[in-house]
Amino acid sequence: xxxxxxxxxxxxxxxxxxxxxxxxxxxxxxxxxxxxxxxxxxxxxxxxxxxxxxxxxxxxxxxxxxxxxxxxxxxxxxxxxxxxxxxxxxxxxxxxxxxxxxxxxxxxxxxxxxxxxxxxxxxxxxxxxxxxxxxxxxxxxxxxxxxxxxxxxxxxxxxxxxxxxxxxxxxxxxxxxxxxxxxxxxxxxxxxxxxxxxxxxxxxxxxxxxxxxxxxxxxxxxxxxxxxxxxxxxxxxxxxxxxxxxxxxxxxxxxxxxxxxxxxxxxxxxxxxxxxxxxxxxxxxxxxxxxxxxxxxxxxxxxxxxxxxxxxxxxxxxxxxxxxxxxxxxxxxxxxxxxxxxxxxxxxxxxxxxxxxxxxxxxxxxxxxxxxxxxxxxxxx
Amino acid sequence: xxxxxxxxxxxxxxxxxxxxxxxxxxxxxxxxxxxxxxxxxxxxxxxxxxxxxxxxxxxxxxxxxxxxxxxxxxxxxxxxxxxxxxxxxxxxxxxxxxxxxxxxxxxxxxxxxxxxxxxxxxxxxxxxxxxxxxxxxxxxxxxxxxxxxxxxxxxxxxxxxxxxxxxxxxxxxxxxxxxxxxxxxxxxxxxxxxxxxxxxxxxxxxxxxxxxxxxxxxxxxxxxxxxxxxxxxxxxxxxx
Numbered sequence: 001x002x003x004x005x006x007x008x009x010x011x012x013x014x015x016x017x018x019x020x021x022x023x024x025x026x027x028x029x030x031x032x033x034x035x036x037x038x039x040x041x042x043x044x045x046x047x048x049x050x051x052x053x054x055x056x057x058x059x060x061x062x063x064x065x066x067x068x069x070x071x072x073x074x075x076x077x078x079x080x081x082x083x084x085x086x087x088x089x090x091x092x093x094x095x096x097x098x099x100x101x102x103x104x105x106x107x108x109x110x111x112x113x114x115x116x117x118x119x120x121x122x123x124x125x126x127x128x129x130x131x132x133x134x135x136x137x138x139x140x141x142x143x144x145x146x147x148x149x150x151x152x153x154x155x156x157x158x159x160x161x162x163x164x165x166x167x168x169x170x171x172x173x174x175x176x177x178x179x180x181x182x183x184x185x186x187x188x189x190x191x192x193x194x195x196x197x198x199x200x201x202x203x204x205x206x207x208x209x210x211x212x213x214x215x216x217x218x219x220x221x222x223x224x225x226x227x228x229x230x231x232x233x234x235x236x237x238x239x240x241x242x243x244x245x246x247x248x249x250x251x252x253x254x255x256x257x258x259x260x261x262x263x264x265x266x267x268x269x270x271x272x273x274x275x276x277x278x279x280x281x282x283x284x285x286x287x288x289x290x291x292x293x294x295x296x297x298x299x300x301x302x303x304x305x306x307x308x309x310x311x312x313x314x315x316x317x318x319x320x321x322x323x324x325x326x327x328x329x330x331x332x333x334x335x336x337x338x339x340x341x342x343x344x345x346x347x348x349x350x351x352x353x354x355x356x357x358x359x360x361x362x363x364x365x366x367x368x369x370x371x372x373x374x375x376x377x378x379x380x381x
Numbered sequence: 382x383x384x385x386x387x388x389x390x391x392x393x394x395x396x397x398x399x400x401x402x403x404x405x406x407x408x409x410x411x412x413x414x415x416x417x418x419x420x421x422x423x424x425x426x427x428x429x430x431x432x433x434x435x436x437x438x439x440x441x442x443x444x445x446x447x448x449x450x451x452x453x454x455x456x457x458x459x460x461x462x463x464x465x466x467x468x469x470x471x472x473x474x475x476x477x478x479x480x481x482x483x484x485x486x487x488x489x490x491x492x493x494x495x496x497x498x499x500x501x502x503x504x505x506x507x508x509x510x511x512x513x514x515x516x517x518x519x520x521x522x523x524x525x526x527x528x529x530x531x532x533x534x535x536x537x538x539x540x541x542x543x544x545x546x547x548x549x550x551x552x553x554x555x556x557x558x559x560x561x562x563x564x565x566x567x568x569x570x571x572x573x574x575x576x577x578x579x580x581x582x583x584x585x586x587x588x589x590x591x592x593x594x595x596x597x598x599x600x601x602x603x604x605x606x607x608x609x610x611x612x613x614x615x616x617x618x619x620x621x
Contacts, residue, residue: 049513051509051512051513071515072515072516072517073515074515075512075513075514075515076514076515077515080510080513080514082506082509082510082513083506084504084506085506085510086504086506086507086508086509086510086511087507087510088507088511088524088525088528088529089507089529090528090529090531091528099511099514099516100514100515103514103515103516103520145510148514158513
């Protein structure tokens with residue numbers, strides 16, 4: 001556990017500071033610092049491993065004041081990942097990964113063997129071990145940066161915008177693998193980003209920093225989206241917050257019902273008959289294993305029958321966001337519910353998803369109370 | 382004479398260079414003068430390096446005293462070595478010491494400024510990451526900054542070497558040896574081919590040493606840095 005106790009940082013020339021931040025970073029969880037540039041989030045991160053010293057207040061790591069610990073020793077126990085990676089250009093990838101084990105005086109052969117295994121673990125081909133940083137793409141370098149931070153198996157990881165410099169597709173895969181890795185490793189992670197989507201996706205706890213280096217709100221992501229503490233947080237989260245919040249509502253209990261299906265072998269006439277008999281204008285074609293293939297227009301002409309491929313399906317493990325996206329993308333207005341093997345279980349309409357979410361909110365007894373609390377906080381701010 | 386003055390000089394040069402006696406292993410033969418010249422150069426460079434390199438490292442790593450370094454560098458470049466040597470000889474009497482001191486003062490600025498500039502030019506992210514990993518300040522300097530700065534530092538040594546090799550001719554001016562002897566003696570004896578030969582030998586030596594440094598620079602930039610020169614580093618959007 002890492003605790004900030006009334007930490008303030010002022011720079012002699014002005015600059016980005018931190019103003020009276022108190023915060024608990026729980027062990028084994030991801031805490032994300034998010035906010036606009038110049039809000040003090042990076043400064044706060046850098047005070048944890050003493051790259052910066054607070055002007056006042058204390059930071060405790062497992063109850064110990066970090067200011068009383070040896071800097072180098074403290075840092076070797078905390079993985080450190082930065083946006084520009086900063087690999088040593090004259091060392092091979094494997095030796096870069098071994099930086100901290102070498103500093104700790106571990107056996108070189110052993111450390112290198114572990115490093116190669118770690119490269120695989122972060123999704124890199126071990127053949128790059130002998131290459132130099134300049135020969136790698138930005139995304140690959142970033143993975144090496146993560147592997148390097150993990151090499152000495154530190155309990156804490158400090159990550160300063162580690163995925164911000166790579167393109168969105170690479171970023172998403174890095175995030176997914178990062179979550180998978182964290183699921184196995186259970187590190188105490190402090191993660192800085194300016195990207196609210198990233199914060200909400202990765203964080204177990206999100207700390208929102210505002211102007212003047214003040215901490216505005218610390219909450220679980222779904223609570224942050226559901227109950228932004230003031231107008232600043234609400235505007236930071238942006239206009240999709242209601243939609244984003246659906247990411248935290250499991251799709252498991254959606255009122256999924258039967259959908260009209262035909263075999264992929266069905267003739268145009270069979271499709272027309274099925275549509276007429278059931279009164280549905282779109283029917284779902286499924287292959288011999290029961291997996292969805294495409295939506296067919298029950299009144300369509302010719303061979304293709306207005307065929308629309310089934311894009312996003314959802315499983316019990318997905319969120320209502322995935323289900324709603326599937327429903328909106330479907331010409332029938334239905335999200336296709338599949339089991340773990342991808343076989344059609346049923347379908348649910350976008351109107352039904354909306355009704356389901358509304359019912360959850362009223363079950364929480366939330367709506368009225370929420371509004372009252374929001375107003376109170378707004379007045380407070 | 383049918384030949385022009387230049388032609389005479391050229392044939393004189395060739396006859397000097399192809400006269401076996403001039404290459405004899407006597408104290409005033411070319412090999413001995415070459416040896417003396419290289420010795421002055423080597424002594425100068427070692428002393429200059431021992432002084433300038435640590436100072437350059439310190440200034441580069443801490444970022445303090447850069448103003449001093451730049452001004453010493455500029456002042457050193459502006460000092461005329463021959464004038465300085467004359468002054469030193471007047472103060473200290475003849476001998477090798479004033480020569481070496483004058484040459485060391487010439488060699489310090491390029492070594493110091495390049496060491497300083499090389500260390501400063503290492504990408505801040507590399508240094509930040511190295512420190513954040515838990516390197517001590519000395520480890521940051523020797524494991525991160527110095528290796529990355531090595532090509533620039535070797536460049537400074539190269540400049541210093543070329544300047545010292547060509548300026549070491551002044552040793553002869555104060556009655557010492559070296560290739561400068563041919564220049565001074567040639568002038569005294571109005572033996573212009575000998576003078577010309579001395580100048581050509583100094584130039585050839587300088588070129589030879591430069592070639593050595595080109596090789597050294599390549600060695601100083603192992604794999605990673607060489608690769609970086611071939612493929613430009615990916616520079617992503619800068620930090621917020």
